[in-house]
Amino acid sequence: MRGKKNLMLLVSESASKGLCERISNSISELTGLPIKVSIKSRAKKAPEEIIASLSRNELIVAIYSLIEEQKTHVILLLSVSGARRISEILLLQADMELSDEEALDALREFGNIVFGTLASELSRKVGGKVTYTIPEVVIDYDVAIIESLIAPLAMVKDIIEILEFSITSGGDEELDFDMLMIPGDNV
Numbered sequence: 001m002r003g004k005k006n007l008m009l010l011v012s013e014s015a016s017k018g019l020c021e022r023i024s025n026s027i028s029e030l031t032g033l034p035i036k037v038s039i040k041s042r043a044k045k046a047p048e049e050i051i052a053s054l055s056r057n058e059l060i061v062a063i064y065s066l067i068e069e070q071k072t073h074v075i076l077l078l079s080v081s082g083a084r085r086i087s088e089i090l091l092l093q094a095d096m097e098l099s100d101e102e103a104l105d106a107l108r109e110f111g112n113i114v115f116g117t118l119a120s121e122l123s124r125k126v127g128g129k130v131t132y133t134i135p136e137v138v139i140d141y142d143v144a145i146i147e148s149l150i151a152p153l154a155m156v157k158d159i160i161e162i163l164e165f166s167i168t169s170g171g172d173e174e175l176d177f178d179m180l181m182i183p184g185d186n187v
Contacts, residue, residue, distance in 0.1 A: 030113075042161070044160070044161050045160055047150075060145060063136070064076075069130050078176075078178075086177075087103040115132045160180055160182050162178055
């Protein structure tokens with residue numbers, strides 16, 4: 001098992017050397033649309049910095065999974081409008097009204113694409129199988145999500161890595177989402 005620092009380095013390398021391209025390809029294959037995913041910024045921050053920066057009293061969407069072997073918690077954070085747009089893109093229903101259940105299913109699939117690609121990249125780096133839990137989607141105010149998902153994990157960790165991603169589809173608007181990676185107790 002690798003140490004916390006090494007795992008975070010692997011995730012950083014994966015993000016910069018193929019993760020975005022593979023996520024782009026997966027969504028493009030699924031939808032038939034030209035999708036580009038890129039990293040806008042990467043930072044390592046103290047938990048209290050992240051909690052303070054995320055607390056805006058806004059409704060947001062969180063997609064959560066655990067990279068099991070490394071006990072690393074990964075949380076995707078999206079605006080409600082960005083999550084709705086990603087759902088529309090994945091379901092190819094930009095001009096149709098989506099039900100809430102269809103949108104949630106599409107967001108779980110988006111989580112599967114991102115977490116599955118991340119697990120695959122890590123598998124290649126560590127030379128073994130890396131699995132993740134089925135993504136959970138939570139829609140709530142940022143403060144409630146921070147309190148229930150992020151704060152308990154961050155209380156025992158000194159650093160959280162945060163990546164800000166951008167998704168564009170054939171000249172359409174740019175959609176942003178954040179990925180928080182919080183190492184668990186066994187790393």
